[in-house]
Amino acid sequence: MSFGENLRFLRTESGMTQEQFAEKLEVTRQSVSKWESDNGFPELEKILQISRMFGCDLDTLLQGSVCEKKRTDTEGYDRHMNRRTRMISVGVTLCILGVAGAAMLDALVSTRFDLAGLALFALVIPGVLILVLSGIWHGQYQQEHPHIEPFYTPEVLAAARRRFPIFIVCGTGLLLSALLVWIAADYLFGELADGAGLALVAIGVGLLVYGALDHAKYQVEESYNQAVIEEEKAQSDPRDILAGRLCGIIMMAATIIFLLYLFLGNGNGRSDVGRVAAAVYATGGLLCGIVSVWLKRHEP
Known part of the structure; x- marks a missing residue:
């Protein structure tokens, strides 16, 4: 597909008319019509704006098939x-x-x-x-x-x-x-x-x-795209990094406590393995939640 065909596909998929699309780019409708018919080509700044607007990489927009990539994605x-x-x-x-x-x-x-x-x-x-x-x-x-x-x-x-x-x-x-x-x-x-x-x-x-x-x-x-954005933010937030490390330590400690109970501390009688496991891991999860909330409320 040519650039014009890709542009037409993206615009129609988003439900925009040529006038609405032109208004968003701050160009004339005639410019959009020329681009879509491959009788003209936008400036690099506009191409980057189009790429960001539709979440499409430049290689696909300019040289690939947006329709095929979307189907594959x-x-x-x-x-x-x-x-x-x-x-x-x-x-x-x-x-x-x-x-x-x-x-x-x-x-x-x-x-x-x-x-x-x-x-x-x-x-x-x-x-x-x-x-x-x-x-x-x-x-x-x-x-x-x-x-x-x-x-x-x-x-x-x-x-x-x-x-x-x-x-x-x-x-x-x-x-x-x-x-x-x-x-x-x-x-x-x-x-x-x-x-x-x-x-x-x-x-x-x-x-x-x-x-x-x-x-x-x-x-x-809401679930996927927003999660990716939040994940990118978390990777640069020292509080989230610290929370992840502390929660990992807490859950490893909970596992060690449970294993020590399982193999060393249960005597020869009837065991309460299930209830002990539930108590240990529920406590670990609760502590992780407390740590996460506390770090969110206080700068490290």
């Missing part, structure tokens, strides 16, 4: 975000299921924590690796595609809005079921209550995470 965005949603949901679910499995084995098997620890690491390690890989791939994608034009049709957006409450209701229902399991532990589940409840929590949280990420995927401007 939109297909790639949808595919990437679907993969990210699945990976994060599975990673979070595996991490919680690891604790659930450890709690169940600890209640059933009397050989201290060998099998419980094996179940924990067999699920938590893959879960963490999946989450790390998802974060790396998403960061790379953001660097390669710092801006995505919203492209989902009203019909697709409406279907996503109808689908979102289903995930929320199902996930919340499983979390409430876990509470019932823990409340009725002495009557129905006995020592398996911790593990069974955590298994329900794992699936419920997985559904909630999946629903939230799937819903956010369709908010291209």
Whole structure:
């Protein structure tokens, strides 16, 4: 596609007339008409302004095909975000299921924590690796595609809005079921209550995470583009950098405390592995939130 064809495509896609576009560039409508018919060429300053206005790189605008690039970008965005949603949901679910499995084995098997620890690491390690890989791939994608034009049709957006409450209701229902399991532990589940409840929590949280990420995927401007801008700001803000480091230290400390409890501090009787894990990591998350808020309110 020529520059004029690319310009016409971008203008019509944005819903602007030649008059409206000319007004934004502070040129005449006749100039825009000449550019789009390839009978004239704008000044470099105007080309840069057009590039910024439509979020299009200069190479594509001047020599490539904007239409083809947009089709490739939109297909790639949808595919990437679907993969990210699945990976994060599975990673979070595996991490919680690891604790659930450890709690169940600890209640059933009397050989201290060998099998419980094996179940924990067999699920938590893959879960963490999946989450790390998802974060790396998403960061790379953001660097390669710092801006995505919203492209989902009203019909697709409406279907996503109808689908979102289903995930929320199902996930919340499983979390409430876990509470019932823990409340009725002495009557129905006995020592398996911790593990069974955590298994329900794992699936419920997985559904909630999946629903939230799937819903956010369709908010291209608010969720993706704004997140890229905020990420760029965070990289230059020393408070955000410090908050990230402190939160990493807090969560590593929480993991060390939990592992010490799991292997050294639980005696030979029935364990409360699930509840201890929930308490330790919930406390770690709360401390991370407090640190982040405090740093936002105070200059380092």
